[in-house]
Amino acid sequence: MADGGAGLTARRWPAGGAARVPNWVYTDPDVFAREQERIFQGPNWLYVCLEAEIPRPGDFTRSRLGTREVVAVRGSDGQVHVLVNSCAHRSMQFCSANRGSVKEFTCPYHQWTYDLEGKLIGVPFRRGLRGNGGMPADFRIEEHGLTPLAVAARHGVVFASFAQPNETLEAYLGPLMLSYFDRVFDGRELKVLGYQRQRLPSNWKLMFENIKDPYHASLLHVFLVTFGLFRMDQQSAVEMDETGRHGVLVNRRGEQKANEATAQMRAFRQDLTLADPRLIDPVREFPGDATVVMQTLWPNLIVQQQSNGLAMRQIVPLDAESFDLVWTHFGYADEPPAMTERRIRQANLFGPGGFVSADDGEAMILSQAGIAGNSDGECLVEMGGRDVANTPHTVTETAIRGFYQHYRAVMGL
Amino acid sequence: MIAAAPAVAAPPELRARLADLYAAYDDALAEGDYERWPEFFTAACLYKIIPRESHELGHPIGLMHAESRGMLADRVAAIRKTTLYAPRIVRRLVSGIVLQAIEPHGMRLSASFATFQTLLNEPSQVFLCGRLYDRIVDDGGIFRFAERICVTDSTLVPTSLIFPI
Numbered sequence: 146m147a148d149g150g151a152g153l154t155a156r157r158w159p160a161g162g163a164a165r166v167p168n169w170v171y172t173d174p175d176v177f178a179r180e181q182e183r184i185f186q187g188p189n190w191l192y193v194c195l196e197a198e199i200p201r202p203g204d205f206t207r208s209r210l211g212t213r214e215v216v217a218v219r220g221s222d223g224q225v226h227v228l229v230n231s232c233a234h235r236s237m238q239f240c241s242a243n244r245g246s247v248k249e250f251t252c253p254y255h256q257w258t259y260d261l262e263g264k265l266i267g268v269p270f271r272r273g274l275r276g277n278g279g280m281p282a283d284f285r286i287e288e289h290g291l292t293p294l295a296v297a298a299r300h301g302v303v304f305a306s307f308a309q310p311n312e313t314l315e316a317y318l319g320p321l322m323l324s325y326f327d328r329v330f331d332g333r334e335l336k337v338l339g340y341q342r343q344r345l346p347s348n349w350k351l352m353f354e355n356i357k358d359p360y361h362a363s364l365l366h367v368f369l370v371t372f373g374l375f376r377m378d379q380q381s382a383v384e385m386d387e388t389g390r391h392g393v394l395v396n397r398r399g400e401q402k403a404n405e406a407t408a409q410m411r412a413f414r415q416d417l418t419l420a421d422p423r424l425i426d427p428v429r430e431f432p433g434d435a436t437v438v439m440q441t442l443w444p445n446l447i448v449q450q451q452s453n454g455l456a457m458r459q460i461v462p463l464d465a466e467s468f469d470l471v472w473t474h475f476g477y478a479d480e481p482p483a484m485t486e487r488r489i490r491q492a493n494l495f496g497p498g499g500f501v502s503a504d505d506g507e508a509m510i511l512s513q514a515g516i517a518g519n520s521d522g523e524c525l526v527e528m529g530g531r532d533v534a535n536t537p538h539t540v541t542e543t544a545i546r547g548f549y550q551h552y553r554a555v556m557g558l
Numbered sequence: 559m560i561a562a563a564p565a566v567a568a569p570p571e572l573r574a575r576l577a578d579l580y581a582a583y584d585d586a587l588a589e590g591d592y593e594r595w596p597e598f599f600t601a602a603c604l605y606k607i608i609p610r611e612s613h614e615l616g617h618p619i620g621l622m623h624a625e626s627r628g629m630l631a632d633r634v635a636a637i638r639k640t641t642l643y644a645p646r647i648v649r650r651l652v653s654g655i656v657l658q659a660i661e662p663h664g665m666r667l668s669a670s671f672a673t674f675q676t677l678l679n680e681p682s683q684v685f686l687c688g689r690l691y692d693r694i695v696d697d698g699g700i701f702r703f704a705e706r707i708c709v710t711d712s713t714l715v716p717t718s719l720i721f722p723i
Binding site: 243337338339340341342343344345346365367368371412414417419420421423424469474485488489490492493496497498500503504506507508510511 | 607618619621622627639641644716
């Protein structure tokens, strides 16, 4: 197998299991190559897009699943098809618009034409010209369609896989993660409110770890801590599926009030007030106590529900030391305008320029810089113990350990 | 001096006042004097940085959004007191300012901008570039931005967006 095998045979995971992460997993191109093959092209359901982006037959949008690019298109049958963006003829990227609506796809190079399901329907000069040239007599047009992916959609969210997973999307998520997923995606029609893209010189796994790490959230993020949007002294939990690959951080909003916990948080500012409080003016909109559920779905999606800020954060690895983070902010098609306005204002917390997320982006860049300069070193992941278990608190790094427990099994490391 | 579109009657003193506003705004940001920045806007205003992709799709969420001088001040407070970011200089250049129209609710102007980011010990690099779409009003004798929409050509932000444009 050409999955970076040769370079990895000498690698040894440090003693300490998932409570230690060797720095080479963030820098080694052979690790990256194996991740692409086993994780991103493996039997996993990868996030592609929202159905709201392609509501009508012929509507399409591009997406990147790992280093491969795909086109998601709604077929004439109303179903979503996900096709590799590469012509069956000379492998040219046949779709260069980010989105649009078509009756069929035509590769601009030699005008090979495909229907919305990816079937090849036209090859110019297939039978030659005046008896000259043309495709060989045994060329079979039905054998040269676009490469389709397995597709699964739930409540408006589209996932796909290069290798048919042996489980449904629902089984892949597991009952606990599915219940959190359905909390936001309850079947209501969604609407996209904005896109953001951000390129970070950092390994893609650091993004996942960031949203599996509630420890930093109470220390780094002044906005979350001060305004009680996410803080470890508030009722909270870390939960995972049975494999540890998916996870959620759950929190309940608290007050801007000092206590024994905030005394340990330099980020807590009793005196910080907003000049315009409309900036952070959340209202409860989901059933239950939780006001924040940050869900990480293996291997490329973070579902953000922080107060009224809803977003898909798609992780697109570029190479061992960089990735793109693609944000799709959304709301519900039938929500009142006042709720949309809230989401727009609260979006100031998120994205490349977010009061909270900019901290994370910068932290990941600095993490990668520290790791790259210390590639023989290892990261310590022992907050809350060394095991992998759901916890009714967030003073823990257990979800990072869960991630690496699964990662090691998949990667054979 | 500020140019005017062909049909727009813009006497020299008006152009000079507009030029002074643009120059003062540029000067405040060039010097990193962000505390002065909200004062260039009316109390109720619209300031947005939004990728062209989202702008053309009519999406309301971009990269920064403020509806008041207070929200701009909150952005400054975040830069000064709360946000973690690696040291950097962001240089911005504005050119081709054109007064497009004088309307009852203000003057419409547009311009192009480019920003360059210099991280510590790294070479300067192009950061974001695009167009400014402004609406300027006479706010009790002072020209202020009632609207500044910064439309970035690229959707992709290299690293993080810390400072306003």
